[in-house]
Amino acid sequence: MVKMAKKIEGGPSTCHHHHMAIQEINRAHELMSQLHAVLLQLFPAQVGGDILKEILTLTSSALSGLQSTGCGSSGGSDDDPRCGSDKRKSLQRSDRPGDHKRRRKQETWSIVTTVPYGDGYQWRKYGQKMINNAKYPRSYYKCTYREGQGCLAKKTVQQEDSCADPPRFKVEYSMQHTCKTIDAVPFVMDSTPKEASLHSGGFSSEQHPCLPSATAGNLIQDESLWVYDQMQECLPLVPEPLGKMDMASSILSPTGPWDWDLLMGDDDGW
C-alpha cells in the first residue's frame, strides 16, 4: 500500500486519474448506499430500491474492475491527511508480499465507506481479530446463504485508524455472490418496525466503541439498518447541536428536517 501510494503520488498521470476515478466511484457508492437505506425505510414497497441496488452492484463491479487493472488496489480514499502517520504504520504490515500473495488467491476488491454494509446482501460474522498496528479489530463475514446456496462471497470490515467523523470502514470483498438474496428481509416489518432496525446491525462493542454490548449486532441485513444503528448509538459522540436531526439531514435532505418519529416509531429509549 505504501508502495502503491508512492506510485500514485509520483506516477504517471494515468495512474493518478485512475486513482481519482476509484475515489469518485467509491464516494458515489457510499452516497447511493445511504440513499438506498433512506428510500427503503421511507418506502418499504421498495419504490426505486431495485434500481438503486443495481446501481450499487454496478459501482461495486466497476470498482472491482478498476482496482484489478494495476494502478490501484485499495478503495482509493484510504489516505486521511489528518491521521496519515498512523495509517501508514498499519498499512505497512498488511502490504507484506506474503499477505498479498495469500489474498490474491481469490478475487478481492475493497471500498472505504462510512456505510460498511451497503451492499444489499446478508452476512454472517464468523470471526473477529485484532490486526497488527490497527486500532480496531477486523471482522470477518461470509454470506448467510453459504450453506443453503453455496455462495462463497466473503468480506472483512475494519474501521480505519482515522479520526474521521463519521467513522470510515474499509470493506474488503472476496468472491462474487452466487446467491439469490431476499432483499426485503429487513423491511418485511410487522407491527414493530423499530425492532428490526434497533436490534440489527453488525458491530460488537469493540468494533464500534460507542455501541453498547447489549445491542451488539446479530444478522447483518442491510445498510439501512446500519445507518439507523449508527445514528442511534453514536449520538453521544456527536456534538449536541448535531443530534439525530442534523445527522439525518446531512445524509438525507438538503432542504430541511424530517420526521424521525415517522421513521423510527416514537419510544424505546432513544
Place this chain on the structure above:
DNA sequence: TTTATTTGACCGAC
C-alpha cells in the same frame, strides 16, 4: 429450541 455472535484455538504462509 433454534439461530446468530463471540472468542480462543488452530492452521498455513511467511
Place this chain on the structure above:
DNA sequence: GTCGGTCAAATAAA
C-alpha cells in the same frame, strides 16, 4: 515465531 484467516465450542438472543 508472527501474522492473518478460519473453525468451532460457548454464549446470547429470539
